[in-house]
Amino acid sequence: MVSCQGTSxxxxxxxxxxxxxxxxxxxxxxxxFVIGDxxxxxxxxxxxxxxxxxVLAFDHTAASGRGSWEVLKPxxxxxxxxxxxxxLNVKGMDYGFVGTGWHQNDEKLYNDFWRYNxxxxxxxxxxxxxxxxxxxxxxxxxxxxxxxxxxVGCGWxxxxxxxxxxFLSDFYEFDPDGxxxxxxxxxxxxxxxxxxxxxxxxxxATVFVIENKAYISTGENTNSANATVTDFWVFDPNGTEKWxxxxxxxxxxxxxxxxxxxxxxxxxxxxxxxxxxxxxIVGGRSGNGFTNWEYDHIADLWTQRTSFYNNSSxxxxxxxxxxxxxxxxxxxxxxxxxxxxxxxxxxxxxLIDDNVYEDL
Numbered sequence: 001m002v003s004c005q006g007t008s009x010x011x012x013x014x015x016x017x018x019x020x021x022x023x024x025x026x027x028x029x030x031x032x033f034v035i036g037d038x039x040x041x042x043x044x045x046x047x048x049x050x051x052x053x054x055v056l057a058f059d060h061t062a063a064s065g066r067g068s069w070e071v072l073k074p075x076x077x078x079x080x081x082x083x084x085x086x087x088l089n090v091k092g093m094d095y096g097f098v099g100t101g102w103h104q105n106d107e108k109l110y111n112d113f114w115r116y117n118x119x120x121x122x123x124x125x126x127x128x129x130x131x132x133x134x135x136x137x138x139x140x141x142x143x144x145x146x147x148x149x150x151x152v153g154c155g156w157x158x159x160x161x162x163x164x165x166x167f168l169s170d171f172y173e174f175d176p177d178g179x180x181x182x183x184x185x186x187x188x189x190x191x192x193x194x195x196x197x198x199x200x201x202x203x204x205a206t207v208f209v210i211e212n213k214a215y216i217s218t219g220e221n222t223n224s225a226n227a228t229v230t231d232f233w234v235f236d237p238n239g240t241e242k243w244x245x246x247x248x249x250x251x252x253x254x255x256x257x258x259x260x261x262x263x264x265x266x267x268x269x270x271x272x273x274x275x276x277x278x279x280x281i282v283g284g285r286s287g288n289g290f291t292n293w294e295y296d297h298i299a300d301l302w303t304q305r306t307s308f309y310n311n312s313s314x315x316x317x318x319x320x321x322x323x324x325x326x327x328x329x330x331x332x333x334x335x336x337x338x339x340x341x342x343x344x345x346x347x348x349x350x351l352i353d354d355n356v357y358e359d360l
Contacts, residue, residue, distance in 0.1 A: 014292070014306040015352050019331060019345040020062070023069040024054055026341035027334055028319030029269070033085035033096040035118050037061045039323030039331065040072075042098050045081040046341045049104045053079045055116075058345065060329055067331070067345060076123045077114050078103060082319075084139035088148045090176045094118065097126070097150055097174070102135035109133035109158060113174075115188065127180035127187040131170060132157040136203035136269070140214045144237045150174035151194065151235075154219065156203035167201035167221045171235075196243045200229040208272035208279040208324070210297050212238070215279055217249055220268040228266040228286065234297075247300050258301060264288030265302060271322035275330040276350045282308045282320075282332060289316030292348070308332065309346050317342065 022041070030044030030052075038057045045051045055072040062068035075098070083101030087094060099113030111133040115124045129152060137155030141148050153171030171194035178190025202219030209215070214235040220227040230250035235243055247258075249265040267284030274280070279295040290307045307314045320335030333345035 011353070012292075012304055012306040013351065013353065014294075015349045016306060016309040016346045017349055018066075018309075019333075019347050020058075020064070020066045020068055021345060022334055022343040023056065023071060024052075024343070026336075026343035027052065028317075028336035028341060029081040030319075030321055030334070031080075031083035031085040031098045031101065032321045032323065033087040033098070033116075034323055034325065035087050035094045035096055037325065037327070038118070039321070039325075040085070040096055040116070041321055041334075042075050042085060043080050043083055043101065044319075044334075045104070047336065047339060051079040051081040051101075051103055053077075057118075058323065058331070060323070060325055060327070060331060067347075073121050073123075075114070077112060077125070078108070078110065080110060082135035082137075083110070084137050084152060086139040086141040086150045086152075088141050088150055088174075088176055090148070095176075097139075099129060100134050100137050100152065100155065109135055113189070125187065127174075127178075127189040127191060128182075129172060130191050131172060132168065134168060136205075136219075137168075138205045138207045138216065140207050140209050142209065142214060142235075142237050143212055148176075149237070150176070151214065153194070153197070154199075154202050154205050154216075167203055169197060169199055169201040171197055173237075194235075194242075197233070197235070198243060198245065199233045200231050202229050202268075204268035204270075204285065204318075206267075206270050206272040206281045206284075208274050208281075208295075210274060210277065210279055212236075213297075215246075215272075215295065215297065218265070218267050218270060218281065218284065220285070228268055230266050249302065261304065262302060264291045264304075265293055269318040271320045271332060273322040273330040273332060273348070274324040275328065275348060278350070280305070280330070280348070282322075283317045283335060285316075285318040287316060289318065290314035294350075305350070306348075 027044035053074040080101030096116035111129040134155035205219030267286040270284030282292040317335035
């Protein structure tokens with residue numbers, strides 16, 4: 001006699017495993033960048049409308065195998081949430097850059113940028129973004145002709161009388177070797193406009209980088225419900241076609257079956273990460289924000305993987321942080337759900353079955 005135990009929960013490939021929790025209060029919508037073996041977290045908020053100036057570093061190579069946190073000197077600029085960060089190698093030295101963002105209590109939006117030196121734990125203000133101050137933008141870095149540049153775009157401004165222009169689709173390139181003069185003062189770095197993007201305006205978008213190309217997706221473009229966007233773009237600064245539109249992240253093609261399960265892909269304020277050469281998005285401001293999707297850039301197809309953080313206790317979270325390292329490891333954590341803010345970190349282990357009873 002054979003018996004089977006049924007389950008209403010579909011099992012997917014990949015496992016989320018608990019790692020060392022954040023050392024301060026749980027938070028969401030912090031800025032991040034990666035330098036070497038460390039992921040850096042700057043600012044964010046814990047729901048009291050007042051953002052932080054905290055700077056912490058997560059070392060994923062700690063002997064415990066679970067990672068470790070280090071508290072660094074506070075960010076010298078105004079406290080903020082929904083800022084962005086990227087890292088660049090400048091003449092053999094690695095630096096982090098943080099800018100834009102929002103102070104909710106003060107109703108203040110920013111377009112300033114700052115450079116972080118991990119050698120002596122110091123910050124220096126650099127050239128500001130020459131565009132609307134904004135929150136909910138995206139940022140990444142790419143190599144062009146052997147040199148690394150930073151890129152910032154999209155977001156929400158709130159500083160225009162045209163209600164249709166609150167959400168942005170503009171992009172800018174940051175050259176760390178340039179200089180910018182503002183009212184007689186010289187700032188390191190120079191920004192130029194990146195032309196050619198035909199993407200929807202969006203805030204709270206997601207980006208990940210594979211083979212020196214940036215894949216930009218999701219986000220929202222109105223303040224109403226069900227305002228998520230589903231167009232999907234790749235930006236290649238070295239290509240003859242710098243911007244290319246990919247398949248939509250929704251079931252929009254009735255003549256094809258590859259997108260039959262794409263319904264839960266739409267979201268805003270999720271995070272992107274890369275592991276085993278595949279891009280991923282997880283989290284976000286949607287009822288399906290717990291779903292974790294993997295992108296195959298060769299086939300231009302998405303496949304659902306194990307939900308965050310496992311298939312027995314799934315939580316949609318927005319404003320999380322994510323780190324992808326050259327060692328092939330990727331980590332996701334923090335964020336908010338309703339009025340709850342979280343401090344823990346999780347590592348996604350691909351290509352294995354989900355061990356739901358070993359996660360906690």
